[in-house]
Amino acid sequence: GAVVSQHPSRVICKSGTSVKIECRSLDFQATTMFWYRQFPKQSLMLMATSNEGSKATYEQGVEKDKFLINHASLTLSTLTVTSAHPEDSSFYICSARDPQDSPLHFGNGTRLTVT
Amino acid sequence: DQQVKQNSPSLSVQEGRISILNCDYTNSMFDYFLWYKKYPAEGPTFLISISSIKDKNEDGRFTVFLNKSAKHLSLHIVPSQPGDSAVYFCAAERQGAQKLVFGQGTRLTINP
Numbered sequence: 001g002a003v004v005s006q007h008p009s010r011v012i013c014k015s016g017t018s019v020k021i022e023c024r025s026l027d028f029q030a031t032t033m034f035w036y037r038q039f040p041k042q043s044l045m046l047m048a049t050s051n052e053g054s055k056a057t058y059e060q061g062v063e064k065d066k067f068l069i070n071h072a073s074l075t076l077s078t079l080t081v082t083s084a085h086p087e088d089s090s091f092y093i094c095s096a097r098d099p100q101d102s103p104l105h106f107g108n109g110t111r112l113t114v115t
Numbered sequence: 116d117q118q119v120k121q122n123s124p125s126l127s128v129q130e131g132r133i134s135i136l137n138c139d140y141t142n143s144m145f146d147y148f149l150w151y152k153k154y155p156a157e158g159p160t161f162l163i164s165i166s167s168i169k170d171k172n173e174d175g176r177f178t179v180f181l182n183k184s185a186k187h188l189s190l191h192i193v194p195s196q197p198g199d200s201a202v203y204f205c206a207a208e209r210q211g212a213q214k215l216v217f218g219q220g221t222r223l224t225i226n227p
Contacts, residue, residue, distance in 0.1 A: 006158070032213060041124075044159070044204065044217045093158045097213065103149055104206075104215055106158035 003027055004096050006107025013084055013114055021079045021110045023050075023094030029074035030096035034104065035067075038091040047092075050077040084114040118142045119207050121218035129226050134192040136221050138205030141186065145207040149215070150179060150190045153202045162203075163190070195225045 003026040013019050023033055033050040048069055049057040056069035066088075068080040077096075081088055093109040120139045128134045136150075146167040151159035165172040165179045165188065172179050178191045192199055205218040 004158075009156075034213075034215075043219045046214060046216075049214070091156075095158075095215075102147075103161040103164055105161060106151075108158045109156065111156060 004094065004105045004107040006094050006110055008110060009108060010111045011113070013112070015085055015114055016083055018080055018082045019084055019112060021081075021092055021094070021112075023077045023079070023096070023107055025075045025096045025098070028096075028098040028100065030077075030098075031074060033071060033077040033094055033096045035069065035077075035079050036093045036095065036106075038093065038109075044093065047079075050079075052077075081112065084112070086114045088112065089114045117219075118145075119205055119216050119218040121203075121205055121221050123221050124219070125222040125224070127224045127226060128195045130197060131194045134190075134195045134199065134223055134225070136190045136192075136203050136205070136223065138188050138190075138218050139186055140188075140207050142207070142209075142216075143186070144209045145216075147208050147210050148179070148181060148188050149206045149208075150177075151204045151206060151217075152199075153204060153220070159204055192223075195223075197225050197227060199223060200225045 005024045007022045031052045035047045036044040038044045047062045050069045050071040052071045058064045071077040095104045095106045149164040150162040153159040163177045181188045202220045202222045204220045206215045208215050
């Protein structure tokens with residue numbers, strides 16, 4: 001089945017620094033990828049839709065200048081958390097849909113801890 | 116506004132018995148529903164889905180039932196196995212919108 005790879009799986013950074021998370025579709029091309037965020041014991045919340053070759057679409061309440069999304073190719077989307085603060089600590093998960101296969105497939109997530 | 120709700124945060128079931136996880140939704144525009152399984156520190160794994168034109172879909176030990184009039188769906192796992200212990204998320208979308216809306220999840224524990 002479709003495979004979505006996410007890297008890194010875990011990152012610890014200092015407050016004020018930026019962190020980049022990569023999401024790759026390994027065996028299919030994805031014109032659209034999705035970035036979710038999950039707080040402990042809570043649901044997955046859609047942050048933004050990453051569109052290849054164009055600007056990302058952000059959900060209400062998500063700061064686009066803080067969470068920079070780049071979807072430069074059909075197999076790679078990146079999420080950069082800029083000037084990270086402790087409240088940005090969370091589990092970030094990307095997903096993509098193989099056009100040949102209906103359900104959304106998820107990466108393994110990135111645990112971000114900002115100290 | 117929680118459009119997809121899983122009202123049971125946790126469920127404990129004896130191995131070999133049936134596990135029933137429930138999900139309710141409020142948006143009548145949703146026409147595709149999915150169940151995902153999630154282990155700690157991992158991304159969700161797709162389990163089974165159902166289109167609104169059906170009321171049941173079965174895949175091995177997993178069956179999803181959809182009651183459109185009640186805006187309710189359920190996932191049945193039978194027989195339950197220890198490896199089924201995980202958090203299960205119900206999700207819904209309107210086909211074409213490409214946006215999945217997730218419930219809060221239910222932690223299922225299968226006891227040996």
